[in-house]
Amino acid sequence: MSKTDRRGLFRLGAAFGATAVATSARAATGAPPSDDPWSNSLGAGVDSRPYGRPSRFEKNVIRRYVPWLSPTTDADASFTPLQDHHGIITPNGLFFERYHSGRPSINPKDYRLMISGRVKRPLLLTLDQLMRYPSVSRIHFIECPANGATEWPAAQLNSLQFTHGMIGCAEWTGVRLSTLLDEAGLLPDSRWVLATGSDGAHMDRSLPMVKCLDDCIVAWGQNGEAIRPEQGYPVRLVVPGWQGNVNVKWLRQLQVGTEPWITREETSEYSELLGDGKSLGFTWVMNAKSVITFPCPEKKLTGGPGFYQIHGLAWSGNGRVKEVDISLDGGVNYHRATLDGPVLSRCLTRFTYNWWWDGKPALIQSRVTDETGYVQPTIRQKHKFWGHDPVYENNSIQTWQVLADGTVNNVQLS
Amino acid sequence: MSKTDRRGLFRLGAAFGATAVATSARAATGAPPSDDPWSNSLGAGVDSRPYGRPSRFEKNVIRRYVPWLSPTTDADASFTPLQDHHGIITPNGLFFERYHSGRPSINPKDYRLMISGRVKRPLLLTLDQLMRYPSVSRIHFIECPANGATEWPAAQLNSLQFTHGMIGCAEWTGVRLSTLLDEAGLLPDSRWVLATGSDGAHMDRSLPMVKCLDDCIVAWGQNGEAIRPEQGYPVRLVVPGWQGNVNVKWLRQLQVGTEPWITREETSEYSELLGDGKSLGFTWVMNAKSVITFPCPEKKLTGGPGFYQIHGLAWSGNGRVKEVDISLDGGVNYHRATLDGPVLSRCLTRFTYNWWWDGKPALIQSRVTDETGYVQPTIRQKHKFWGHDPVYENNSIQTWQVLADGTVNNVQLS
Structure with a gap:
């Protein structure tokens, strides 16, 4: 029988020493801990925080960035504090960020999503119209493929947050991309979709149709509320299990075509120069x-x-x-x-x-x-x-x- | 074949009228939506919100309370805005509240949990010591048994938020209560546990041992971060599927005994006068x-x-x-x-x-x-x-x- 199979063997009470000894004498009387100030007073009422915030004692649990990683903070990344991450859900306030052109502030009334290209019925949808379609909710991680980038040549950053923090996991709510493509009606030989964001960078990525028709979500909800501005408010693409950057934020257009676009993002940014001098592109899947x-x-x-x-x-x-x-x-x-x-x-x-x-x-x-x-x-x-x-x-x-x-x-x- | 089984039949594009007509002409050209201001400028950088917040356009998505329900807001309840709830995870900032004595602000360094009564090894644990024990993470709802109270005699409040909003669902991380009871060592005939909170009301509830040894969690994490003050920071009891009030917040003592305590909370508050004049207590389970x-x-x-x-x-x-x-x-x-x-x-x-x-x-x-x-x-x-x-x-x-x-x-x- 292994140690882990036995019950009641942690016996940390004894290991904790002074506290536990004090405990035994005190607790044996059955008396509760002495009353602290908060036990002898009224606390704040339900009207004081209509939208809640963490305790003031948790000020150290924040996203952080590496100052020397990027020349400006609007083309940069911030990291989830995994050292303080409990469970599998990443709180929206701590979900890592990666911007190519900063975080836009979009008025949802002005938001439009265009579905165009090789389709029978092109669509230009308002947010209210988009939300009329059947929706699904799924819990998925999103990870930047550059997560751990600094650690390729050697162990460099003595930190969990900075070596692994470009990942977060959330419940995403939205309409299946396949539903929207069905609605628009694909023309023959429609094998690729170009997703484009409405941030200043007009971030765009080509996606093969087989993934688009599988599990992608055009999402407006994250962990029970509207997606936050840094995650693509009001709408982002969620491409489960694939590189963070193809989960295009502030999504404004889905264009259907026959071939991949090979955009600037796909050549200068999200391809990899290998040891043998060749360049590798479209490495979408985040492996285990x-x-x-x-x-x-x-x-x-x-x-x-x-x-x-x-x-x-x-x-x-x-x-x-x-x-x-x-x-x-x-x-x-x-x-x-x-x-x-x-x-x-x-x-x-x-x-x-x-x-x-x-x-x-x-x-x-x-x-x-x-x-x-x-x-x-x-x-x-x-x-x-x-x-x-x-x-x-x-x-x-x-x-x-x-x-x-x-x-x-x-x-x-x- | 039912309508719901057929593909591509939503055809909302046509129903949307003017927008969709404009769409068709415009989208057929393949041109993206015209560039809005946020597409022609740099957004805010990653250093601007180390702890994120919802979009400024979501100011209407908040907890709300009913002014006439309680004479003071520190012995009151606020309601989750279920009308804006996407998916199954309730964001911590919108999780409903119920206070008997307001929301205390507890310094985690001063926090202590006492486990006493009919145990072999009473314990008085600091938060760091508590977090040394093996932990689990589980997604559970918590609902106040008074959820829907106003609707007993007749339909009164024309609102989803106020008729059903005293519920939330989160991933809870902490140590199983059974682990702590094993560690303390139960004496014979230990059949009940009294859980007491450290708020001004010293909220307390008796729990039968069979539930304590089943799935209860002494939790410090909620949806990936520290439990918030209004939910019991730094530690609350989670009693899956049972009335919200037995999920004691700001937990300070677990006392083991042979009989239920029948506390003031259990007689004056959480028992129910029935139509036949009898009083019903210990109605723990929240039915479907x-x-x-x-x-x-x-x-x-x-x-x-x-x-x-x-x-x-x-x-x-x-x-x-x-x-x-x-x-x-x-x-x-x-x-x-x-x-x-x-x-x-x-x-x-x-x-x-x-x-x-x-x-x-x-x-x-x-x-x-x-x-x-x-x-x-x-x-x-x-x-x-x-x-x-x-x-x-x-x-x-x-x-x-x-x-x-x-x-x-x-x-x-x-």
Whole structure:
């Protein structure tokens, strides 16, 4: 019988020392904790925050950006604070951002979506008209393909937020793209759709029809409310499991054609120069990836040797997470983690592993396998095909080095 | 073949009239919509909102309270704007509130949770210590048993928000209550737990041990971030599927005993005087309920006869939603709705029904059946047992009256 199968063995009370001792004497009397000021007064009423905000004690839980990553903040990215991320839903206020031309402020009354090109009945829809169509709600992650970009050549940023924070997961509500294309009526040989945004950059990406007719959503809802301005208000495209940039924000046009457009974004921006000098484009799918979110550089082990629950997030652009394995010795041995909560397709999946830390240095890793059998690769395996200097597609296994004092560092194993 | 099975038949483009006509001519040229100001300028950068906010055009999407319902706002309730609720996740900023003594502001450094009474090892835990225990994440609704209270005698409030808005659904992250009770070690005959909050009201409720050892969570996370002050920051109890008030907020003590405590809250507040003069207590489970969220009094049919998607929410405190039926004629005939998205236990479930409205008055209803076979009752069925003047447990079928001009009213069928 393994330690994790036994009940009541965490016994952290004893490990917690002074507090627990104080506890025993005090709690044995049955008396509650002494009354703090908030227990002896009236709090604020229901009219004080018609739209709520986090506690003032949570001011450190914010999106952050890397000042040297981009010359301006309107063509930049901000990162989700995964070190403080509980569960699989990313709160809208903390969902990572990536702008090519800043965050526009769009009046929904002026919003229009055009569906044009090789269709029988072109459409120009207001937001109210768009919302008349049948809608669906699905929980999916969106990840920037540049998530982990700085870590291609070596471990550079000693941070979970900056190495993995260009991802978020939300419930998206909107109309299936297939419904709108049915409504417009595809002409023969309609094999591609160009999605264009209405931000200053006019961000545009070509999408193959097979994906458009599968699971794409023209979305207006995110986690129960209107999509926020930084996520594409009032309407964005959601392309489940594919690169963040094809989930075009502030969507204004869907143009149907016979061939991909090969736009400036698709040549200068979202293609990859490989080690052999060739350029690789249309690498849409975000392959399976995982990361341990506790412990991590921002959240070290503060209590000395003893029980800790390792937890983290896993995902795959190709479907469901099948299993996650944990290594405590840099990938020599692996132990099966527990998948916790809903396991949904193209969605963050939470995993946990109960660890009795002996206080010695350790190299902890998580490795996901998705339902297609794809196994998350090591950075060495990635380097063989991609070389050392790409920007995108770094889905390699992350190693956190745990030191005897509980400090956690980002390292790469050679 | 029913209308709903055929493809491309919504043909709303033609119904939309002027816009669609303008569209056809314009879109046929393949030209995108003319450039609006936000397409010709830089937007705001990633440093401008480290914690995001809704669009300034969404100022009408807020929690609201009923001024005459309570003499003060610190012993009152605010309601989730279900008329603008997309999907099953309620954003934290819009999650309904119910205070007995206002919303306290608690410094997490001063937070303590005491586990005492009939246990071998009483515990007094700091927040950091509590978070050392193994955690789980689960998506569950929380509903106040007074949700719909005003509608017991008659249809009174012409509003979805005020008749059904004391419910929200979120992903809750925390430690299982069973883990903490195992850790403390239950003594023989420990059959009840008293949960007490640290707000000024010291809100407390007795819970039977069988539920405590089943699926209760001592939670610190809500939808990916720290629980907000109005929801119990830093820690609340989550008792899946049971009355909102037993999900004690600002949790400070869990006391183990042999009998229920029968506290003031359980006699003066959360018990129900029945029609026959007897008082009913400990009615914990929120029985199956559903409501159509579009159309509703706040969201009428604005486009004349034609296609509309009816959508709504269903839930059960006893498990999963099995099916939802829609009536368009006040309960004479029913048609099966489609369940959309994840169907999880004790969680909001979204349903949809495609409706070709003929422009005539209609009486629309939804009726849920849960996995136990329980069928949502009519208000007439409820009146037989409960009388006409209770406060709690109104889970009856809601009737919306649709008039020829598209107006929607709250009505009760006699």
